[in-house]
Amino acid sequence: MSNEETMSSMGELLNEYDVKKLNRGEILKGKVIDVNDKEASVNINYAFDGLISKEELSVDGKDPRDVVSTGDEIDVYVISPNDGEGYVELSLVRVLEIKEKEEIKESFKEQKNITVKVKEETKGGVIAYYGNVRVFIPGSLVSRQRIELSTLVGTELEIRITELDFRNKKVIGSRRVIEEEEYNKNKKVIWDSLIEGEKRSGIVKKLVKFGAFVDIGGVEGLIHISDLSWERVNSPEDVVKEGDSVEVFIGSVDREKERLSLILKDVTKEPWTVHSEDIKEGDLVEGKIVRLAAFGAFVELFQGVEGLVHISEIADERITKPSDVLEVNQKVKVKVLNINIKEKKIALSIKEAAETNKEYVNYVDNEEEEGTSLGDLLKGFKFN
Template sequence: MENETINDSMEGLLADYDVKRIKQGDILKGKVIDVNDKEVSVNINYAFDGLITKEELTYDDTNPLDVVKKDDELDVYVISPNDGEGYVLLSRVRALEVTEKENIKSAFENEEIISVKVKEVVKGGVVAYYGGIRVFIPGSQISRERVELETVVGKVLEVKIIELDFRNRKVVASRRVIEEKEYEKNKKEAWAKVKSGEKRSGVVTRIAKFGAFVDIGGIEGLIHLNDLSWERVHKAEDVVNVGDKVEVFVGEVDRDRERLALVLKDVEKEPWKVHGDSIKDGEIFDGTVTRLASFGAFVEVLPGVEGLVHISEITDENITKPADVLKTGQKVKVKVLNVDRENKKLSLSIKDADEKSKEYLQYNDQEEGISLGELFKDFKFE
């Protein structure tokens, strides 16, 4: 009887207020008027204030004082228009479920970015939450780079929804699609700015048989083996390793095919620039055979400077190919026949250098047995 009296008085109060009736399931705008550690009182512009219990405030057991404060505005879900004690029973979490679903649906349809918090690693990826909505991020969609899944647990990630099926509770997101778009944008800008001849800082990303790839800030270029050093390089690992920070010069730029040639060797230390003026016709060098061809042998006489010994200049003997008497890596004496500084070419002779050596030895043989005292016996020192 007492409850009936209360209900009757409420009905009368509502009639006096001339307000639109509310019903279970409605989502209203509310303003916090009081908070304690058990519940939150909310003004919903209705005849009665609303009440949100601790359990209906958040998805976890958080103290209401840590969630909201007086005058905060929030969406609320009507659980019951009358709790029997003069309050409208409300839920924040149920309102969030509705609005969060609407937000995710809108983000999916409009390809918008949302933020989710990663909770745990599961088979095939990680589970994150957008409020109270479970979101699965496959391992392949965490990043465009290789990432250990454990390192993202507890982090807030910006993602895009790539699959959505609320009926089957399937919400799939990707961080990678965002990174790919940003990468392509940065790459396009980088290709527009890069210029041949400029010096850039970069990081070695890959090693190949023919050279090393370097990222110079959004785009990747190749340093061919020949451009790693002025000296002969047999494998890139002899000069650089993945992760090395390097200073490179930009060579040929092919924007249409997105190909970039880079040079690691310092142009100021180009061997011909360093040694070219010191090489004279007729000079004898101790050299090393670097390559053999059908027409002759290439011999390095100074670091990075090599010349050609034509097959006719190897020996006076009749040979069909340089490999008959020479091998790569062999040490030989050579004589400079001609210096072409403009085209950076040397003509060398092994047989002429050998003849000069024989003349020197012959002279020593003739003087064999003569002491220094005998040679200078008629010389008077003053």
């Protein structure tokens, strides 16, 4: 057949299909007529069938038979009107990419979330795909919490596009921004629910010199070292450890500055309240010296209840400093001079307790001769 006859036959064939000349980049509708492990043939209602290679069917090297099936109607992208072997070279990946790019543009413009699949870990983050569009998620934007990037490979993540520049192939996504929004939303609900004095369960997150930070389910509060126990605490580690589960009371709540104070010691067992009826002015009691200062000595009368013996009330003779005659953990008899439960202050005297003891001893010696019992003499006095 001559060239003229060939061209005539080609023209008749094209006229029969009534199609225009195909151009690179066109998107056509087609129907899969055959598929094998290397490629898929597509009827595009043209003089020649189209052919989609395995690489142009998916970006992750799937078997073509897992991507399309005979009879599927699909949109295809024209790579070349003639591949040199009588077929139109087509792509499914590229037409999908065009649609997916449009969806990404819309989600970026409206700040909507999209779901991507993480394919691999790379330097500084992970590579994910939205269909056939590559998305980079920096490690700092993967989560608001520390996470091993390798554990994300093969998983799906809901993210938001934060930077978009298709021309320079720059598509940046963030999971962290979504988590931050959820956290802040939940945090507001929690802050609004906090009631002073209420008891909550929490986890000790961090210990510092002045106390412990505890998470009570979305917000963190500080237990000051003085609120860890009714007893004197030298270091938070003496009471709690990081990771401990604790029951705490809500102290003060500052919603505007998002500051929360917590109390670990049981507020219902506040020593000054518990022992308010056990101490009266004039009582003679025994206590333990817990601290020495230049101006006097602090004496623990009950666990969590301390009083001060001023330096002038330690002994009859003048002393330079309390440590000259007293030492920490020493047990002493003291007399209650004054008590202020509201301000949690007690004034004590060691020298008056000693004088009172002498008076009682002398009185007892005299009265015993007259038949008075020791029990009668000590009525009204308290000794611990």
